[in-house]
Amino acid sequence: MTTPSTPPSLSRRTFLRGAGAVALTGGLAAAAGCAPGSTAANKPLAAPSVTAPPSGEITIWDRSGDLFKVFDKAIASFTAKYPKVKVNHLAVDVNAKLPATLISGADVPDGAFYDDALLTGVAPHLQDLTDLVAPYKADIAPYKVGVVTVDGKVVAVPWDLDPGLLFYREDVLTQAGVDPAGLTTYDTLLDAARTVRGKFPAARPIHLENDQFLGQLWLDMFANQQGGALVDAGGKLTVDSDPYRKALTWLDKVRAGGLGTLAKYTQPTDIQTQDAGTQVLVPWAQWFVFAPQQLLQTSKGKWRAVPLPAWQAGGARSGVMGGSSFVIPAKAKNPGLAWRLYEHLVFGKDGYTTVYGPNDVYPGGLNTSVPSYLPALAPDSPLFKPVAELGGQDLWQVAVQAAKQVPGGYRIPVWWSKAVDYLGVNLQKMLAGQMSPQDVLTVSATQIQKNLIDTQ
Amino acid sequence: MTMATMTAPAQATEAQVRGTAPVRRRRRRTSPVPYLFVAPFLVVFLGFSAYPIGFALQLSFTNWHGAGVLRFTGLANYRYLLTSSDFWGSMVNSGLLWLLVVPAQVLLALVVAVALSRSRLRGPFSASLIAPFVTPLVAMAQVWIILFDKDFGAVNHALAAVGLPAAGWLTTASGARITVALLVLWRTTGYAVILLMAGLTSIPAQVYEAARLDGAGAWTQFWRITVPLTTRTVSFVVVIGTLTVFQLFAEPFVLTGGGPFNATRTAGLYLYKHVTNSDLGLGAANSMLLVVMVFALSLASIRLLRSREER
Numbered sequence: 001m002t003t004p005s006t007p008p009s010l011s012r013r014t015f016l017r018g019a020g021a022v023a024l025t026g027g028l029a030a031a032a033g034c035a036p037g038s039t040a041a042n043k044p045l046a047a048p049s050v051t052a053p054p055s056g057e058i059t060i061w062d063r064s065g066d067l068f069k070v071f072d073k074a075i076a077s078f079t080a081k082y083p084k085v086k087v088n089h090l091a092v093d094v095n096a097k098l099p100a101t102l103i104s105g106a107d108v109p110d111g112a113f114y115d116d117a118l119l120t121g122v123a124p125h126l127q128d129l130t131d132l133v134a135p136y137k138a139d140i141a142p143y144k145v146g147v148v149t150v151d152g153k154v155v156a157v158p159w160d161l162d163p164g165l166l167f168y169r170e171d172v173l174t175q176a177g178v179d180p181a182g183l184t185t186y187d188t189l190l191d192a193a194r195t196v197r198g199k200f201p202a203a204r205p206i207h208l209e210n211d212q213f214l215g216q217l218w219l220d221m222f223a224n225q226q227g228g229a230l231v232d233a234g235g236k237l238t239v240d241s242d243p244y245r246k247a248l249t250w251l252d253k254v255r256a257g258g259l260g261t262l263a264k265y266t267q268p269t270d271i272q273t274q275d276a277g278t279q280v281l282v283p284w285a286q287w288f289v290f291a292p293q294q295l296l297q298t299s300k301g302k303w304r305a306v307p308l309p310a311w312q313a314g315g316a317r318s319g320v321m322g323g324s325s326f327v328i329p330a331k332a333k334n335p336g337l338a339w340r341l342y343e344h345l346v347f348g349k350d351g352y353t354t355v356y357g358p359n360d361v362y363p364g365g366l367n368t369s370v371p372s373y374l375p376a377l378a379p380d381s382p383l384f385k386p387v388a389e390l391g392g393q394d395l396w397q398v399a400v401q402a403a404k405q406v407p408g409g410y411r412i413p414v415w416w417s418k419a420v421d422y423l424g425v426n427l428q429k430m431l432a433g434q435m436s437p438q439d440v441l442t443v444s445a446t447q448i449q450k451n452l453i454d455t456q
Numbered sequence: 457m458t459m460a461t462m463t464a465p466a467q468a469t470e471a472q473v474r475g476t477a478p479v480r481r482r483r484r485r486t487s488p489v490p491y492l493f494v495a496p497f498l499v500v501f502l503g504f505s506a507y508p509i510g511f512a513l514q515l516s517f518t519n520w521h522g523a524g525v526l527r528f529t530g531l532a533n534y535r536y537l538l539t540s541s542d543f544w545g546s547m548v549n550s551g552l553l554w555l556l557v558v559p560a561q562v563l564l565a566l567v568v569a570v571a572l573s574r575s576r577l578r579g580p581f582s583a584s585l586i587a588p589f590v591t592p593l594v595a596m597a598q599v600w601i602i603l604f605d606k607d608f609g610a611v612n613h614a615l616a617a618v619g620l621p622a623a624g625w626l627t628t629a630s631g632a633r634i635t636v637a638l639l640v641l642w643r644t645t646g647y648a649v650i651l652l653m654a655g656l657t658s659i660p661a662q663v664y665e666a667a668r669l670d671g672a673g674a675w676t677q678f679w680r681i682t683v684p685l686t687t688r689t690v691s692f693v694v695v696i697g698t699l700t701v702f703q704l705f706a707e708p709f710v711l712t713g714g715g716p717f718n719a720t721r722t723a724g725l726y727l728y729k730h731v732t733n734s735d736l737g738l739g740a741a742n743s744m745l746l747v748v749m750v751f752a753l754s755l756a757s758i759r760l761l762r763s764r765e766e767r
Contacts, residue, residue: 103522
């Protein structure tokens with residue numbers, strides 16, 4: 001008599017234990033790529049070999065829209081120079097997608113276009129480019145060097161500079177008898193606004209930004225123009241300081257005097273009032289020029305630009321609002337090749353000339369910013385043509401003149417974008433008449449210190 | 457004997473049971489086949505649901521920013537959130553939106569569902585209810601921005617035409633909340649109507665017939681038959697609405713960006729900010745708190761809406 005053979009015993013508990021072990025192993029393996037502390041060590045990225053021509057494949061992310069098309073053409077100039085390199089150029093909502101991708105470590109691009117204002121938030125996930133950028137550092141605008149340097153390391157290839165300019169409706173100012181050449185200080189700008197309103201009672205001449213994020217960026221431009229920033233070199237909060245106070249006080253005067261149009265940049269009220277000639281003085285970054293070229297209808301050709309007024313006679317005539325750079329993730333598969341591409345686009349004459357030169361999107365060249373690489377800013381070698389929508393004005397000359405006056409020493413704190421919930425919101429409250437300039441500074445300083453600095 | 461005769465079969469059955477049942481049980485226990493069948497689900501569930509939830513729970517006790525060393529901070533994230541005016545502000549915003557959206561949605565959907573269930577146009581109308589769902593939100597948000605613009609929007613022009621003052625639909629806290637709520641209602645009410653129409657079809661026609669014979673009018677039928685017999689579906693719609701509102705992200709993100717003055721920064725939008733700012737520990741703690749609150753709210757809604765018999 002034989003005992004019938006039975007399958008090996010497998011109790012439910014044993015099975016679950018086994019499955020748990022499998023799942024845990026799988027989970028840990030899957031998580032290994034994104035587990036804490038797994039981001040590649042930030043050793044400075046070494047210069048790629050120069051003995052052999054570069055070859056390989058890289059994936060590059062750019063913001064979808066006009067700039068993607070611009071960079072598509074510029075990348076073609078790189079691959080024409082290095083035919084053994086294949087660039088997968090993808091249009092992506094970079095601001096939304098990059099942080100999560102860097103954290104997860106999945107499908108990380110080799111390089112990406114990224115807003116300067118958000119740079120510090122992802123800095124731990126980026127390659128240290130200090131050694132690679134070092135040979136060019138002396139030729140980069142000081143403002144931009146400060147922006148791409150986080151904890152002493154250069155974490156991005158500095159791309160553009162977005163100097164603030166004063167855009168104005170030339171026809172309306174002429175009719176009101178205001179000489180744009182006289183708009184040299186913010187006090188004279190206020191006087192000009194009063195004069196325009198005296199002539200056209202419906203006018204609310206000066207733009208007041210109604211978006212929380214852009215509002216803070218805008219306020220920072222005014223502060224940067226005076227050499228101020230949200231933090232000092234030691235990382236100490238400096239929002240409650242004269243540059244911000246002066247800017248806020250001026251903005252409050254505009255509001256209280258009924259001299260401003262409160263509107264979100266390029267939203268219906270903004271566009272309609274600019275076209276209608278009631279909003280005619282816009283202190284904004286150079287990229288405002290996008291509006292007359294692409295959005296405005298009846299006022300096309302009637303806008304002009306001059307450097308920003310100074311906060312005091314003889315002071316700097318510009319500050320920066322926005323800007324972008326190129327980042328190379330620490331987990332990039334081919335960081336050396338990505339660096340070669342960006343080196344070509346930013347520091348190579350062929351590269352930056354193609355980026356800023358005429359293309360399908362901007363037939364006269366990319367005129368929404370200027371390079372931060374100073375050798376590219378030669379006044380007599382314009383990268384883009386005079387702008388028809390600015391009545392044929394040579395915007396290059398104005399922008400270069402302004403860009404060279406941008407004060408350096410500016411730093412973007414890690415929590416800059418989070419501060420929008422406090423400073424950005426409080427600025428909007430002031431523009432709605434609910435807070436005084438000093439309240440904005442005091443309350444914002446307390447909130448930022450408590451919620452963003454003390455919790456770090 | 458009688459006893460023995462009588463009990464014998466029972467004893468036999470017991471013996472039979474004793475003899476066979478353990479064998480069957482042993483077989484069931486020893487065969488790996490059923491486990492192999494559930495293994496794919498189990499692996500997927502453990503890998504893509506249980507592990508992320510467990511990892512999020514672990515993260516909620518750390519100050520991890522997505523890189524660097526994971527440092528345990530105990531309950532610091534929870535303490536920070538529970539004493540943060542920002543966190544409670546986002547919860548209040550979501551609560552206010554819930555009040556603006558869910559009751560209106562249920563009422564509107566019920567009325568439309570009842571009207572459609574008795575209409576010959578039920579088919580074409582049902583198809584149109586899906587339209588808001590398939591329309592890209594970003595495009596609709598742009599339309600909303602144009603419609604509700606304070607100075608140039610069609611809505612304020614319409615108000616002016618009947619002598620009413622212009623409202624700051626997107627520039628004041630209360631106006632922005634209403635505008636976001638209207639967009640959510642526009643997008644989601646159709647789905648609620650479809651759910652309620654399905655609920656209505658489960659009510660036997662004889663019930664209405666009997667009510668009619670007893671002299672009940674349309675209003676009485678609605679209150680005495682339709683409403684009580686669709687309570688379960690209404691509960692479901694309320695739970696889905698609660699989940700939608702407390703996870704609401706896209707609508708305020710594209711319409712107001714959370715403004716003005718953070719008045720439309722919902723719980724979902726606040727959570728998103730932690731993630732985009734690489735505050736993963738805080739974000740994980742926030743999502744855990746959100747899960748608890750939404751669960752409690754959903755449970756409360758279901759209990760409140762339970763029919764008397766079910767209680």
